[in-house]
Amino acid sequence: MGRLVVVSNRLADPRKAAAGGLAVALGETLKRTGGLWFGWSGKIVEDGTPGEGELHVHQAGSVTLAELDLSKEDHDSYYRGYANGVLWPVFHYRLDLANFESGHLGGYRRVNQLFARKLYPLLKPDDIIWIHDYHLIPLAAELRAMGCENRIGFFLHIPLPPPPILAAIPSHEWLIRAMFAYDLVGFQSHLDVQHFAHYVKAEATAESVGANQFRAFNSTVQAEAFPIGIDVADFQRLGRAREARETYETTVKEYSRRRLLIGVDRLDYSKGLPQRIRAFRELLLAYPENRHSATLLQVASPSREDVDAYNDIQHELESLCGSINGDFGDFDWMPIRYIHRTVARKRLPGLYRACAVALVTPLRDGMNLVAKEFVAAQDEEDPGVLVLSRFAGAAEQMPQALMVNPYDTHGTAQVIQQALQMSLGERRERHAALLEGIRKYDVHWWCREFLRTLGEAKQPPSATEQNAA
Structure with a gap:
């Protein structure tokens, strides 16, 4: 060559x-x-x-x-x-x-x-x-x-x-x-x-x-x-480094009484963020046992903030999160922790590992590597569950994830509930298959x-x- x-x-x-x-x-x-x-x-x-x-x-x-x-x-x-x-x-x-x-x-x-x-x-x-x-x-x-x-x-x-x-x-x-x-x-x-x-x-x-x-x-x-x-081995090495371990330990301690769900996205209209937040609201309405129990950590990194469409979605997202926290939150529980900034990459594996469910629900995406990073970061003995949009390119490679139509608010809430209730045996089985796939078809x-x-x-x-x- x-x-x-x-x-x-x-x-x-x-x-x-x-x-x-x-x-x-x-x-x-x-x-x-x-x-x-x-x-x-x-x-x-x-x-x-x-x-x-x-x-x-x-x-x-x-x-x-x-x-x-x-x-x-x-x-x-x-x-x-x-x-x-x-x-x-x-x-x-x-x-x-x-x-x-x-x-x-x-x-x-x-x-x-x-x-x-x-x-x-x-x-x-x-x-x-x-x-x-x-x-x-x-x-x-x-x-x-x-x-x-x-x-x-x-x-x-x-x-x-x-x-x-x-x-x-x-x-x-x-x-x-x-x-x-x-x-x-x-x-x-x-x-x-x-x-x-x-x-x-x-x-x-x-x-x-x-x-x-x-x-x-x-x-x-x-x-x-x-x-x-992704480079699975490299991402897992990153997860064993000090910054990721500290993030994991801090997050687990901070939310010891909660089941954590996580979304990590650029603030972009293709990512389906308002639809995701509405589905989380529906989860709290349809399955009230998740109140005071489930917390969504939503990271939305700034992106093209000089474009009107991005300002519109930022305002919509902030309004939705504020409304849900106001309607459902309490002194000792906030349903959604919304973070409008970029989280250091070296901390992401620890954050992923601390969460029970990842919500990767774009309206349309070429691939979406967050789905693969979440799988790579999990504890194989007690792995979290990936909820994945059928409209992400990753869906073709990751059929063991729980698939959703992000436009279907009620259907997405049902699948999130399924993820939160999934048995350890099924979680291990799905995760093992997903991990095998992302290792075989890695970035190299x-x-x-x-x-x-x-x-x-x-x-x-x-x-x-x-x-x-």
């Missing part, structure tokens, strides 16, 4: 990898191949020229990091305007929140062209290029137009919606056509692959030329599911399997073939 080149919107120093992140997944291969990681530096140049940006290249051990500054106009249109104002809501099935009239598509294309111009001179003929996520869908097409003939793979970390939703995006044909510049396109779930296949056959009149291989626009692309995992499997499949994919199209498309 040649040198691995990773391209993502943001990049991290692989020597300082946080468990579960891209740095863990890719760090080993980057180090082994003397790889290159390319992405936005995080710096916004207020008076910068659109379509231009300074590139900073430096070494992190054997890995080269190449960081590109963006002008404010480019950042606002590419990142805030199109990637997060159009693609994020649509790909999470929220057409009502997409800003189709913003006119930011030009900035999205311009920044992808900028990435290509800055990356191309750094490439070597035998490099394997792996591009990540919705910010950079057209990057391979831009590289091909410049003459790049390397193998290029793409992985979408968020869901791909079905064709009728995808087709609501203005210029959706251009967006999906750009995917045919890749040799391999990876998705989180088999459902996402089905959505891609249905779209390209219906909208691009693509023909199937092999198992999950599609030909259109004079090019062939392979589409496969590669569900991302994900990386190896994607790169192996990319290496075996058809030869990349020539620049002549691409330009003729």
